[in-house]
Amino acid sequence: DQQVKQNSPSLSVQEGRISILNCDYTNSMFDYFLWYKKYPAEGPTFLISISSIKDKNEDGRFTVFLNKSAKHLSLHIVPSQPGDSAVYFCAASHTNTGNQFYFGTGTSLTVIP
Amino acid sequence: KAGVTQTPRYLIKTRGQQVTLSCSPISGHRSVSWYQQTPGQGLQFLFEYFSETQRNKGNFPGRFSGRQFSNSRSEMNVSTLELGDSALYLCASSLTGISSGNTIYFGEGSWLTVV
Numbered sequence: 750d751q752q753v754k755q756n757s758p759s760l761s762v763q764e765g766r767i768s769i770l771n772c773d774y775t776n777s778m779f780d781y782f783l784w785y786k787k788y789p790a791e792g793p794t795f796l797i798s799i800s801s802i803k804d805k806n807e808d809g810r811f812t813v814f815l816n817k818s819a820k821h822l823s824l825h826i827v828p829s830q831p832g833d834s835a836v837y838f839c840a841a842s843h844t845n846t847g848n849q850f851y852f853g854t855g856t857s858l859t860v861i862p
Numbered sequence: 863k864a865g866v867t868q869t870p871r872y873l874i875k876t877r878g879q880q881v882t883l884s885c886s887p888i889s890g891h892r893s894v895s896w897y898q899q900t901p902g903q904g905l906q907f908l909f910e911y912f913s914e915t916q917r918n919k920g921n922f923p924g925r926f927s928g929r930q931f932s933n934s935r936s937e938m939n940v941s942t943l944e945l946g947d948s949a950l951y952l953c954a955s956s957l958t959g960i961s962s963g964n965t966i967y968f969g970e971g972s973w974l975t976v977v
Contacts, residue, residue: 751904838905847918848912848917849918
């Protein structure tokens with residue numbers, strides 16, 4: 750049962766434009782969300798997080814939006830750079846399950862110079 | 863500050879054998895969790911240890927086991943290997959045992975190939 754879904758396996762964006770990566774979840778108990786970036790042959794690298802008490806969190810070029818009623822979150826990257834080309838995973842958890850995170854299957858982002 | 867260290871990075875095993883993977887968390891981190899990544903499947907949670915106790919376990923057969931030592935280092939073991947166990951095994955460490963507001967940091971992973 751995939752509780753976190755990333756329905757777009759891949760996305761291509763021109764350099765300098767906005768990249769929008771989407772993530773949906775089914776469990777209304779989830780209260781904390783993370784985004785990771787992963788290059789081939791490396792472990793995932795933490796990007797940004799958001800708690801369910803917020804609807805937006807920004808860190809430099811990265812902004813995460815959370816829509817609790819729609820059980821949807823998105824990661825915006827502005828402006829996109831070629832070095833952003835990687836696989837992006839969203840992850841969700843709820844307080845009752847310690848550090849168990851549920852991950853989506855990832856979206857491969859390609860930023861075209 | 864050193865990151866999460868996993869050993870070995872690459873290994874090849876034969877069906878029926880067993881394997882042990884090791885993880886050293888970031889200094890001061892007490893929680894260690896393990897994930898399996900296979901193509902197209904994202905990261906699947908295996909188990910989490912906090913202060914030497916297993917707190918959560920994912921939906922994997924009993925062939926998958928783990929432990930944590932007093933210095934927070936962790937090992938996971940897979941017995942009676944099957945071809946489907948071929949995957950990237952990722953270890954993640956975090957400071958606290960509560961996910962909310964917490965970040966988990968991953969190692970580079972151990973690539974296991976079962977032939």
